[in-house]
Amino acid sequence: MLTEKQTLLAAFDDAWSHKWESFEGVTKDLTEEEVQFQHPAYVDEKQEDGWPLPGTILWQLVHIEYWYTYYIECLERPTDTSSTLPQVNAKSTLAEAMQQLLATRKTLRDRIHDLPDEGLDFMLLGRIRTGEFIRMIIRHDAWHSSQIAVARRLYRSANK
Amino acid sequence: MLTQKQEILASFDEVWSHKWESIDAVLKDMTDDEARFVHPVYDGIEREEGFPSNGSILWHLAHLAFCYRHYSEGLRAMPAKPADTSGHEPASVEDAIEDLKRSRHALREEIAGLEDNAFDQQVWFGDTVAQFIRMIIRHDAWHSAQIAVARRLYKMR
Numbered sequence: 001m002l003t004e005k006q007t008l009l010a011a012f013d014d015a016w017s018h019k020w021e022s023f024e025g026v027t028k029d030l031t032e033e034e035v036q037f038q039h040p041a042y043v044d045e046k047q048e049d050g051w052p053l054p055g056t057i058l059w060q061l062v063h064i065e066y067w068y069t070y071y072i073e074c075l076e077r078p079t080d081t082s083s084t085l086p087q088v089n090a091k092s093t094l095a096e097a098m099q100q101l102l103a104t105r106k107t108l109r110d111r112i113h114d115l116p117d118e119g120l121d122f123m124l125l126g127r128i129r130t131g132e133f134i135r136m137i138i139r140h141d142a143w144h145s146s147q148i149a150v151a152r153r154l155y156r157s158a159n160k
Numbered sequence: 161m162l163t164q165k166q167e168i169l170a171s172f173d174e175v176w177s178h179k180w181e182s183i184d185a186v187l188k189d190m191t192d193d194e195a196r197f198v199h200p201v202y203d204g205i206e207r208e209e210g211f212p213s214n215g216s217i218l219w220h221l222a223h224l225a226f227c228y229r230h231y232s233e234g235l236r237a238m239p240a241k242p243a244d245t246s247g248h249e250p251a252s253v254e255d256a257i258e259d260l261k262r263s264r265h266a267l268r269e270e271i272a273g274l275e276d277n278a279f280d281q282q283v284w285f286g287d288t289v290a291q292f293i294r295m296i297i298r299h300d301a302w303h304s305a306q307i308a309v310a311r312r313l314y315k316m317r
Contacts (some may be wrong), residue, residue, distance in 0.1 A: 001276055002290060004162045011171065011294045020295060021302045041316040117161055131162060135171050136180060142301035143181045150309045157201040 004120050008134045009112060015141040016105070023145040026152065027098075030057065035094045039154040050088045057151050060144050061097040062090045068104040071137055075111040078124050108137075164279055168293050169272060175300040176264065183224075183300060186307045187257065190217065195253035199313040210247030212256075217310050220303045221256035222247060228263035231296055234283050235270045241284040267296075 002010065017024045035057040042055025052058040069086045077083055091097040112134055120131035128136075162170065177184045195217040202215025211226075212218035226247050233242035250256035271293060279290040287295070 001279060002164045004164070004167045007164050007167045007290070007294075010290070011297070014291070014294050015298060018295065018298070021298050041312050120161060131167065132170070132174070135167075135174055136178065138171075138298075139175055139178070139181050139301045142298045143305040146302040146305035147309055150306055153201055 003117055004131060005112075005115065005117055008120075008131065008138070009109070011138045012109060012112065012134070012141075015138050015145070021142065021145065023141060023148075026145050026149045027057075030094060030152075032094050034152065034155050035061070035097075037151070037155045037158070039151070039158065041154075048088075050090050052090060052092075055151070057148050057155075058092075058094065058097055060148050060151065061094075061101055062088065064141065064144050065089075065097070065101040065104050067137075067140065068101070068108045071133075072104070072108050072111055074124055074133070075108075075115070075130075078122055078130070079126070081125050083125075163276060164290065165271075165274065165276055168279075168290065168297075169268070171297045172268060172271065172293070172300075175297050175304070181301060181304060183304045183307075186304045186311070190253050190257075190311075192253045194311065194314050195221070195256065197310070197314045197317065199310070199317070201313075208247065210249050212249060215310070217307050217314075218250060218253065218256055220307050220310070221253070221260050222250055224300070224303055225256070225260040225263045227296075227299065228260070228267045231292075232263070232267045232270045234292070235267075235274070235289070238281060238283045238289070 014022065016022055019025065036053075037057070038053045038055050042053070045054035047053055052062055066086065066088055069089075073083055073086065089100070091100055115130065120129070120134070122130045124130050124133050174182065176182055179185065196212070197217070198213045198215045202213075205214040207213055211222050226245060230242060230245040233245060237243070248259055250259060274289065279288065279293075281289050283289060283292045
């Protein structure tokens with residue numbers, strides 16, 4: 001039987017690399033053109049300062065990495081309610097964005113791994129149980145991987 | 161600290177009802193017209209027997225309900241392969257959501273009824289029960305996210 005932390009880490013890893021419905025599965029053989037593509041359904045969305053165009057796969061990659069940075073901050077300073085959202089550190093190419101995402105994800109995994117088992121009961125920032133927070137992270141990963149899959153379909157359809 | 165089963169059940173419940181990235185949240189105020197809409201990007205995909213048109217939100221709902229029944233059967237039959245499950249083509253979005261809730265409730269009962277040591281056993285395709293249920297939860301999040309995009313495509317049609 002796995003502990004709660006082992007269960008969470010297994011789910012965290014599955015969301016990234018499982019053969020079905022995972023980040024690695026949907027990002028296989030991505031091209032630069034594909035990640036920069038914006039479907040017309042997103043053209044009315046305002047582009048935030050420093051961010052890729054909304055609806056692009058590049059936006060999804062930067063968004064996931066941006067929130068990993070915040071999650072790390074929360075886990076490193078679990079009682080610091082004054083912490084603010086990080087500055088976006090957007091990359092402009094697929095290779096750069098992916099490299100940054102991989103590095104930040106590794107740090108996030110290390111932070112989760114290093115939590116003591118009883119740390120999962122701690123109320124993060126006084127608001128959310130740490131275990132629930134990590135479940136949210138995992139769900140968020142699956143959510144965006146899935147939207148990348150649709151973005152790839154939209155790109156293929158537009159380029160037939 | 162939670163046990164493995166408690167953690168898995170918490171994940172299972174939250175992917176349905178958490179305020180962020182959940183099925184419940186993406187289904188809010190869904191209309192029948194919206195649920196039946198198929199964006200042209202799904203044109204040409206062959207329709208499966210017993211299922212709504214591929215790419216529609218109704219398809220996602222029917223697919224999830226179908227999978228829940230299949231998963232329940234898989235847990236009951238393990239380690240053997242479950243019997244084939246049939247699709248249910250919903251008459252409306254209300255019907256689809258009702259069927260989804262019913263089959264999801266039955267699946268949750270199956271999971272909740274497992275002994276703690278059952279999570280290391282294997283299901284029919286070789287994964288452990290724990291891996292299998294983690295996949296079920298991820299699959300829920302996956303389809304919720306695609307329903308969210310389908311709603312955007314409907315609005316921008």
